[in-house]
Amino acid sequence: MVLKLCSVSFYLKSSKKNNARSSIYARVIFYRKKAEFAIGEFIDPKEWDNEKGQSKKDIRLNEHLLFIRNEVIEVKRNLERENKIFTAQEIKKVFLDKGTPNQLLLADYFQKYISRIEQLTEDYTKGTVRHYKTTLKHLTAFLKLKKMPGILIQDFNPALVSDFDFFLMTNRNLKLNKALNRNTANKYHTKLKTVLLDAIKNEIITTNPYRSFKLKTQKPKKTFLTETELEEFKNNALGDNASLDRARDLFLFSVYTGLRFSDAQNLRADDIKRDREGKLWIEIDQGKTNEPLNIPMLDPAIRIYEKYESIRELTGYVLPRLTNQKTNTYLKTIADIAGIKKTLTHHVARHTYATTVTLSNGVPLEIVSSMLGHSSLKSTQIYAQITKKYLGKVATELNEKLK
Numbered sequence: 067m068v069l070k071l072c073s074v075s076f077y078l079k080s081s082k083k084n085n086a087r088s089s090i091y092a093r094v095i096f097y098r099k100k101a102e103f104a105i106g107e108f109i110d111p112k113e114w115d116n117e118k119g120q121s122k123k124d125i126r127l128n129e130h131l132l133f134i135r136n137e138v139i140e141v142k143r144n145l146e147r148e149n150k151i152f153t154a155q156e157i158k159k160v161f162l163d164k165g166t167p168n169q170l171l172l173a174d175y176f177q178k179y180i181s182r183i184e185q186l187t188e189d190y191t192k193g194t195v196r197h198y199k200t201t202l203k204h205l206t207a208f209l210k211l212k213k214m215p216g217i218l219i220q221d222f223n224p225a226l227v228s229d230f231d232f233f234l235m236t237n238r239n240l241k242l243n244k245a246l247n248r249n250t251a252n253k254y255h256t257k258l259k260t261v262l263l264d265a266i267k268n269e270i271i272t273t274n275p276y277r278s279f280k281l282k283t284q285k286p287k288k289t290f291l292t293e294t295e296l297e298e299f300k301n302n303a304l305g306d307n308a309s310l311d312r313a314r315d316l317f318l319f320s321v322y323t324g325l326r327f328s329d330a331q332n333l334r335a336d337d338i339k340r341d342r343e344g345k346l347w348i349e350i351d352q353g354k355t356n357e358p359l360n361i362p363m364l365d366p367a368i369r370i371y372e373k374y375e376s377i378r379e380l381t382g383y384v385l386p387r388l389t390n391q392k393t394n395t396y397l398k399t400i401a402d403i404a405g406i407k408k409t410l411t412h413h414v415a416r417h418t419y420a421t422t423v424t425l426s427n428g429v430p431l432e433i434v435s436s437m438l439g440h441s442s443l444k445s446t447q448i449y450a451q452i453t454k455k456y457l458g459k460v461a462t463e464l465n466e467k468l469k
Contacts, residue, residue, distance in 0.1 A: 072096045072142040072157065074135040076119040078111055079104075086110060090131075094138055094154050094161075101158035105134060106178065126173040126206050129216040133171065137161060170270060172219040173209065176202050179261045191353055193328065201257040208233045220271045222262070227279045231255065248284040255281060288448060289408050290417035293426075296321065298404040312386045313396030315370050319385060320415035321423060322367035324438050327393070327412040328353045333384040338363070338371065346371070352439050359439040364423075420449040 073095045078088040087108040094101045107130065113122050121127045141161045145152045180198050183190045208230050209215050234251040238244060246254075259276045266274060291299060300318065304310040320330050329352060339347045346363040363371065371384060378384055388396075390412060397410040408414070416438070424434045435446035 074138045096154040099154045101154040125215050170219045172222050175219050176261050198257050201254045227275050252281045288417045289414050290421045302404040313393050317415045319370045321418045322364045324419035327390050335378050
């Protein structure tokens with residue numbers, strides 16, 4: 067029997083759902099006849115090598131393309147062994163019919179999970195989707211290091227979970243120039259575990275690789291500015307540097323509102339409401355939790371709000387637009403000028419609001435929890451434990467009651 071040649075190649079077709087990314091199609095040519103089908107993957111055309119029919123840099127994707135090519139060729143060989151007369155269309159049909167769950171690559175299943183939740187905008191925020199994508203990047207780097215980029219999902223076992231944990235805790239992050247801390251590593255474990263549990267629910271795998279792996283938590287250290295440091299931060303001259311001045315205002319706005327960076331940056335003029343008594347309130351749905359949040363604006367925050375009235379009228383946004391990365395870079399410069407030894411990021415502003423601005427000034431813990439938008443009082447209690455002034459006031463009030 068003469069074996070007839072069968073070629074499998076890949077090409078792009080523009081996607082109606084996403085103009086920025088194109089769908090990848092497989093083309094099977096057999097006996098000068100062709101059959102084509104989408105493989106369920108998408109890519110930016112700039113990242114596609116038309117000549118080679120593969121990604122320029124995505125190793126996981128190229129491994130998957132190789133897997134599909136080999137499987138199609140295997141289908142063709144099996145049909146020939148059965149002495150059947152068949153066409154390219156029949157090769158395609160048999161291949162698509164035999165696409166059983168146990169042939170899924172771990173990275174492919176993870177990517178498909180991300181693609182699904184990206185469309186569920188009411189259930190998953192952009193931040194949550196971004197965390198899943200970052201987890202996949204770490205997982206892909208880990209599998210590449212282990213020389214296992216094409217590992218099937220059912221082959222990911224408890225031993226590899228432990229190895230992945232070691233990778234997260236020891237591999238130096240290029241951006242941070244250090245390895246991840248325990249709590250950050252735990253977040254990536256949680257995302258991967260969620261994807262694997264989804265695979266169990268869909269009967270793709272039968273056992274949970276995380277069944278014997280226990281996540282260890284570390285009490286987070288909350289960096290915040292004391293009253294003295296906050297005064298130094300506010301009052302040091304920055305010269306005529308408009309970028310530093312804006313970064314400082316962004317930080318101080320959150321010091322006096324408790325808003326996360328994303329919520330502060332997305333704050334629009336319509337989100338500021340005035341009540342019957344003339345007081346200004348911030349009324350938004352939090353980006354992280356999508357829960358409603360109502361915050362009374364303190365005078366220092368109102369002054370910053372009024373300072374940028376012209377920007378607000380022009381753009382509709384309450385504050386100047388800056389990336390988190392640039393803001394944090396500017397904050398480190400301001401800290402140096404002010405003689406503040408602590409590492410400043412924008413999130414320190416939220417911690418400062420919880421400690422120095424509210425709890426230390428006698429605002430009840432339950433009220434602070436509400437203004438921070440915490441769903442549980444437990445999250446706010448961390449701040450109470452590290453605020454000496456707050457603890458001192460509690461002790462003073464207790465002494466008065468014991469007299």
